[in-house]
Amino acid sequence: MSVTHIFVNLPVTDIAASKAFYQALGFPLNPQFTDETSAYVVVSETIALQLAPHDKFRSFTNQDVPxxxxxxxxxxxxxxxxxxxxxxxxxxxxxxxxxxxxxxxxxxxxxxxxxxxxxxxxxxxxxxxxxxxxx
CATH class of the missing domain: 3.10.180.10 (2,3-Dihydroxybiphenyl 1,2-Dioxygenase, domain 1)
Structure with missing residues (x-):
């Protein structure tokens, strides 16, 4: 088995503020997976953060928002x-x-x-x- 990428899903309260924060750090957004309801933040070629407001994040899991x-x-x-x-x-x-x-x-x-x-x-x-x- 070989893991090729890490995608970290993070619940956020304000998607616009979160996008601005990570872009300020120098991490670009991938427009293919970014819209007004979520953001795909490119940390490196193999690491990404997927930011989603709590309501959207809940659709990823049956568990409570962590x-x-x-x-x-x-x-x-x-x-x-x-x-x-x-x-x-x-x-x-x-x-x-x-x-x-x-x-x-x-x-x-x-x-x-x-x-x-x-x-x-x-x-x-x-x-x-x-x-x-x-x-």
Whole structure:
């Protein structure tokens, strides 16, 4: 078996505000799967977020709309500067901080929640500087 993509479905309260938030982070929308009732946010070639208001999200499942705080999605990036750029942009665009930065020298990350409380961490790992037994 080989998994080729990850599609993360997130319930949101305001689809327009959510679209604007993720676009501010630099993530484009795929117009083939985006309309006034949902948004397909391209995180990378293999990762996408599908945003849907609660009423539409309920059509995806027989379960209750989940609490946004139940999952932390970590986004790996190529530099410390990219960690700061994405996190600072999230905080300026309606997100909120979720924790203090972690800095082990070889690993650096910061966290934010989107306007609906979905928790993300942005992580940079310098594999060349990583100790044999990481902390």
């Amino acid at each position: 609490d946004s705080g139940g999952v932390i999605s970590a986004l790996g990036v190529e530099s410390r500067d990219e960690v700061d750029r994405i996190t600072d942009t999230a905080l300026r665009s309606g997100g909120s901080p979720t924790k203090d930065p972690t800095d082990f020298g070889w690993l650096y990350n910061r966290g934010f929640a989107d306007p609906d409380g979905h928790h993300f961490e942005v992580v940079y790992v310098d594999m060349d500087a990583m100790p044999e037994q990481p902390a």
